[in-house]
Structure formats: C-alpha cells, structure tokens
Amino acid sequence: MNWQLLPQFVVTGLLAGGPLALTALGLVLIFKSTYIFNFAQGQLLLLGALFTWWFAVEAGFPLWLSIVLALVFSALLGFGIERFALRPMTGQPLLSIVLMTLGLSQALHGLALLFFGGAQRNFPQIFSAANPYKVTTPFIYNDNPIVIILKQNLVWSFVIAILGVLVIGAFFRYTHAGLAMRGASEDHELAQSIGLRIHRIFGVSWALAGVVATLGGVLLATSSGLDLSLSVVVLAAFPVVLLGGLESIPGTIVGGLLIGLSQGLVSASSLSMIRNTSEIMPYVVLLIVLLIRPEGLFGQKRIERI
Amino acid sequence: MLLLNNIEVIYSDVIQVLRGVSMQAPEGKIVALLGANGAGKTTTLRAISGLLRAQEGKVTRGNIEFGGQRIDNLDPENIVRLGIIQVLEGRRLFRHLTVEENLLLGGIARGGIARDLEQVYEYFPRLKDLRRRVSGYLSGGEQQMLVIGRGLMAHPKLMMLDEPSLGLAPLLVQEIFEEIKKMSEREGMAIILVEQNARLALKIADYAYVMENGRVVLDGPAAQLAENEDIKEFYLGLTQVGERKSYRDVKHYKRRKRWLG
Ligand SMILES: Nc1ncnc2c1ncn2[C@@H]1O[C@H](COP(=O)(O)OP(=O)(O)O)[C@@H](O)[C@H]1O
Ligand SMILES: [Mg+2]
Numbered sequence: 001m002n003w004q005l006l007p008q009f010v011v012t013g014l015l016a017g018g019p020l021a022l023t024a025l026g027l028v029l030i031f032k033s034t035y036i037f038n039f040a041q042g043q044l045l046l047l048g049a050l051f052t053w054w055f056a057v058e059a060g061f062p063l064w065l066s067i068v069l070a071l072v073f074s075a076l077l078g079f080g081i082e083r084f085a086l087r088p089m090t091g092q093p094l095l096s097i098v099l100m101t102l103g104l105s106q107a108l109h110g111l112a113l114l115f116f117g118g119a120q121r122n123f124p125q126i127f128s129a130a131n132p133y134k135v136t137t138p139f140i141y142n143d144n145p146i147v148i149i150l151k152q153n154l155v156w157s158f159v160i161a162i163l164g165v166l167v168i169g170a171f172f173r174y175t176h177a178g179l180a181m182r183g184a185s186e187d188h189e190l191a192q193s194i195g196l197r198i199h200r201i202f203g204v205s206w207a208l209a210g211v212v213a214t215l216g217g218v219l220l221a222t223s224s225g226l227d228l229s230l231s232v233v234v235l236a237a238f239p240v241v242l243l244g245g246l247e248s249i250p251g252t253i254v255g256g257l258l259i260g261l262s263q264g265l266v267s268a269s270s271l272s273m274i275r276n277t278s279e280i281m282p283y284v285v286l287l288i289v290l291l292i293r294p295e296g297l298f299g300q301k302r303i304e305r306i
Numbered sequence: 307m308l309l310l311n312n313i314e315v316i317y318s319d320v321i322q323v324l325r326g327v328s329m330q331a332p333e334g335k336i337v338a339l340l341g342a343n344g345a346g347k348t349t350t351l352r353a354i355s356g357l358l359r360a361q362e363g364k365v366t367r368g369n370i371e372f373g374g375q376r377i378d379n380l381d382p383e384n385i386v387r388l389g390i391i392q393v394l395e396g397r398r399l400f401r402h403l404t405v406e407e408n409l410l411l412g413g414i415a416r417g418g419i420a421r422d423l424e425q426v427y428e429y430f431p432r433l434k435d436l437r438r439r440v441s442g443y444l445s446g447g448e449q450q451m452l453v454i455g456r457g458l459m460a461h462p463k464l465m466m467l468d469e470p471s472l473g474l475a476p477l478l479v480q481e482i483f484e485e486i487k488k489m490s491e492r493e494g495m496a497i498i499l500v501e502q503n504a505r506l507a508l509k510i511a512d513y514a515y516v517m518e519n520g521r522v523v524l525d526g527p528a529a530q531l532a533e534n535e536d537i538k539e540f541y542l543g544l545t546q547v548g549e550r551k552s553y554r555d556v557k558h559y560k561r562r563k564r565w566l567g
Binding site: 091176179180182183186187188189190192193194195196197 | 386407410411415456
C-alpha cells in the first residue's frame with residue numbers, strides 16, 4: 001500500500017462515486033416504475049452529452065443554454081422511447097422488453113454515430129482546470145502533513161451529481177406525482193384500477209431517466225472528454241444499482257460511493273497487479289455484497305402475504 | 307344508474323366467459339352478485355371498470371351505460387374519473403407504501419385531497435392508528451378495510467367490491483359489511499358486492515343476481531332470494547333438513563332440473 005497516496009486515492013475515489021450514483025439513478029428510475037432493466041441508459045447518457053456538445057460547439061449557443069436544450073431534448077427522447085418502442089410491447093414477457101432495450105442501445109449508438117460521427121470531441125470546460133483545491137489532511141507522513149489535491153471538476157461534479165440524486169429522491173418521497181410513480185411501480189393493474197394513468201407515468205419516468213442521463217453525461221464528458229465510448233460508464237453503474245438495491249434511490253448514493261471507494265483503494269496499492277484490477281473492482285465488490293445480501297444493500301425485501 | 311345490457315365478454319379472442327349478462331345497480335343501493343368460483347363475477351366487474359383490456363379481454367356484444375353514457379369502450383383511467391371504482395379481489399395493496407399513502411393514492415385521480423382521509427377514518431378508526439404503518443404488514447381484516455377506504459377516497463358513485471369477505475373471520479366480515487351498508491346510505495353510493503358467501507351478502511344487499519357459467523340464472527330482491535329454496539341449497543349450503551352440503555354435490559342434479567323444467 002502506498003500510504004502517502006492513500007488519502008488522495010480514497011477521497012478521489014469517493015468523489016468519483018458521485019457521477020456513478022447519478023448514472024445509476026437513471027437505471028433505478030426506470031426499474032422502479034416499470035420493472036425494466038434499461039440497457040440503453042448508457043446511450044441516453046452519450047446522446048445527452050452529444051446534444052450539449054452540438055448546441056454549444058457547433059451551434060455556438062452559450063453553455064448553460066446548451067445544457068438546458070440538451071435536457072429538454074433528452075426528456076423528449078425518453079418520452080418517445082416509451083411511447084413508440086415500449087408501449088407497443090405492453091403485455092409481452094419482461095425478457096422481450098429488456099431485450100428491446102438492448103436493441104435500443106444499439107440503435108441509439110448507431111444514430112449517435114450517424115449524426116455526430118465517431119471522432120473524439122473537445123467538450124466545453126465547465127469548471128476551471130487550473131487552481132485545483134489543496135486540502136491539508138490531519139495525517140502525517142515523514143513528518144509532513146499529507147496534502148491532497150482535488151480538481152475543481154471532480155469536486156463540483158460530485159456536488160452536482162449528489163444534489164441531483166437528492167432532488168429526485170425528494171420528488172419521489174414528498175410529491176403527489178412521486179407517490180403516483182411509486183404506486184404505479186408496485187402493481188400496474190392496481191394502479192390502473194384507482195385511476196392512475198400508468199402509461200403517462202412510465203413516459204415521465206423515461207423522460208426523467210433521459211434528463212438524469214444527460215446531466216451525468218455532461219459531468220463525465222467535461223472531465224474525461226467525449227467520444228462514443230462514453231456510454232460504457234454504465235458498466236460501472238450496473239454494479240452500483242445492484243449493490244444499492246434496484247429500486248432504492250438512497251442506495252445509488254451509497255453504492256456509488258462504495259464502488260468509487262473500492263476503485264480508489266486498489267489504485268493506491270503499490271503493486272501494479274492490484275492497481276490494474278481497478279476496472280473490475282466494481283464487480284468484485286458486487287459479487288461479495290450479493291453473496292451476503294441478494295436484494296442489495298437497500299433493496300426492498302418483497303413483502304409477501306400468505 | 308349502471309345498466310348492463312346483454313353483454314358478452316371474450317378473453318384472448320377465443321375464450322368466451324360472459325354469455326349475455328344484464329343487470330343494473332341503482333344509486334344508494336347494494337346489489338349482490340353471487341355465484342360459484344369461475345361463474346364470471348370478476349369478469350363482469352372488469353367489463354364495467356374497463357380493466358378487461360389489461361387482461362386481453364373485450365366486450366364483444368351488448369352495452370354498458372353509466373348515468374346514460376356508454377362506457378364499454380373507455381379506458382379504466384377515464385372510467386374511474388366518471389365515478390366507478392373496482393376494488394380488486396384479494397385485498398390488493400401497494401404493499402411497500404404506508405396505510406396513509408395507500409389512501410392518498412386512492413384519491414389521487416381527483417387531486418388527492420388529504421381532508422378526505424378523515425372521512426375514511428370515521429368508517430374505519432383502526433386505520434387511523436395504523437396510518438404510518440407499511441400496509442403489507444397489516445392483518446387481513448385491516449387490509450380489507452384499507453382497500454375499501456382507498457376506494458372511498460375516490461368519492462365514487464359506484465363502488466364494486468370483489469369478494470371482500472374471502473378468508474376473513476365471520477365477525478370481522480360482519481363488521482366490515484356494516485360499514486359498507488353505512489357508506490352506501492350516507493354517500494348515496496351504488497355498491498356491487500361480489501360474494502361467494504351468499505348468506506352474509508344477502509343480509510345487507512337490496513337486490514341480488516346469481517351467476518352461473520357466464521349467465522345470470524336468477525335475480526330478485528335480496529330478501530326474496532334469501533328465502534328461495536334453490537339459493538338456500540346451492541349458495542347458503544343448507545339442505546331442507548338444515549345440514550350443510552357442498553355446492554358441488556347438488557350442482558349437477560339441480561342444474562339439470564332447473565334447465566329441463
Ligand atoms: N384473463 C383471463 N383470460 C382467460 N380466461 C379468463 C381470464 N380471467 C378469467 N378467465 C376465465 O373466466 C372464467 C370466469 O372467471 P372469473 O370472472 O374470474 O370468475 P369468478 O370471479 O366468478 O370466480 C373462468 O373460467 C376463468 O378461468
Ligand atoms: Mg373472482
């Protein structure tokens with residue numbers, strides 16, 4: 001273990017967990033209301049970032065306006081997916097619907113390639129790359145306090161991502177619309193019997209998932225650049241949702257932090273072999289947790305009655 | 307207020323379940339819909355509430371009118387907004403939500419007015435004490451009160467209850483039925499009460515229909531039906547000498563008798 005670098009990697013890892021949590025939130029939103037595991041979430045995220053890039057760089061709009069426009073577009077895209085790809089499949093076996101999202105992910109990828117090309121893009125800088133924050137920790141190494149250096153980008157992406165998750169969480173918890181969405185997710189027939197318009201609710205879930213994906217895509221693209229491979233970040237979000245529990249919003253934060261932390265920890269290792277496991281760490285953590293708690297850390301234990 | 311005119315229902319384009327059902331449910335009255343398992347009672351309710359569609363079912367013949375308006379092709383969401391609520395069989399709850407959240411959801415189609423909660427708590431005071439409890443953990447009786455209360459939150463003009471007594475102790479059923487009776491009188495609601503437990507249902511109902519094989523085979527004022535020998539034997543499970551007899555034992559013989567003459 002490289003002790004001097006450990007605090008740095010721990011904090012960096014935790015902060016990186018923020019955008020992971022936000023990405024996972026998109027998956028949870030869809031799963032909560034429809035029981036569909038959405039394999040196209042990564043492509044929604046990619047498209048959100050591409051929309052933003054297009055408005056800001058190609059069309060020359062101010063960055064804030066570009067982000068707002070991209071959010072609107074991705075919400076519409078979400079609505080559209082529900083209306084034209086998924087609603088016609090109502091009543092089909094769940095597996096077919098999940099496979100449909102897999103097909104959608106390929107289709108969206110193809111559209112991204114067609115409209116935006118596959119080149120690496122210069123995504124606009126949102127946070128200054130200069131002047132990273134320097135934080136002096138209480139830990140001493142070789143008689144000197146350990147100082148960690150945090151890029152502005154990392155810190156603010158974390159703050160925005162976690163705020164995003166909290167806002168959506170509060171929406172679900174405290175608003176009538178959120179209550180309707182929680183109800184609709186539990187039992188579609190029952191929800192219809194009390195007059196909930198479940199298809200509209202599903203549409204809103206997909207629109208929200210598009211919005212969340214775009215926010216995540218923008219945050220990730222501004223730190224790591226933008227090309228078609230951006231969509232693979234959901235691979236790290238899969239373990240986050242399974243860890244947190246598929247329908248738990250707070251679970252995404254805890255899952256995101258845990259996965260981020262695990263990646264930070266192995267990166268601090270002095271053995272290159274262990275350092276190199278950082279990519280697969282999310283899955284290792286996932287396996288361990290699922291063996292102990294199959295419903296995830298915050299998943300609902302199904303309440304069944306005799 | 308509600309009129310069913312000779313309706314037929316077919317599931318999945320091939321399975322015919324209702325073969326010409328006519329009935330009505332007037333304001334402020336309780337109509338019992340009786341019949342053995344598989345007779346088509348739930349299907350009749352689904353035809354009225356529009357929930358047939360989610361089951362791949364269709365009204366292929368006849369028509370359904372509510373307050374003079376045809377409703378047999380409307381979406382369930384819109385039928386609820388006209389004032390018809392079907393309380394599904396099996397005490398279906400949003401199990402992971404609290405009692406109060408369940409109730410609020412019941413009123414959400416009308417804008418979810420929290421003040422209506424008090425009205426439900428008047429009928430079922432026990433629910434008030436349990437309001438912060440996760441509903442999945444309630445007892446069977448409490449769950450039944452909750453689903454009826456949730457139906458009431460919609461301020462329906464017609465409430466349809468599908469086998470509310472199933473699996474509950476007789477005393478509890480009586481208690482719940484009394485509240486149902488009160489509700490229909492005070493709120494001026496029409497109630498369709500689907501039951502296999504004919505004896506209790508006939509006690510609070512004003513009128514009753516008996517279904518068999520997708521048809522109404524008998525109907526009349528509840529008091530009169532309670533005295534009917536056939537009903538006594540089939541649905542109250544009593545033979546003339548008063549001993550219990552299962553419906554199955556007498557079914558074939560009796561049905562032949564009825565249809566042949
Ligand atoms: N969704 C469905 N698809 C096909 N057949 C159904 C469906 N629902 C009910 N049935 C059939 O219709 C008949 C009547 O069912 P139901 O209306 O549930 O009767 P009841 O409520 O009187 O017990 C039964 O034979 C049942 O198998
Ligand atoms: Mg039934």
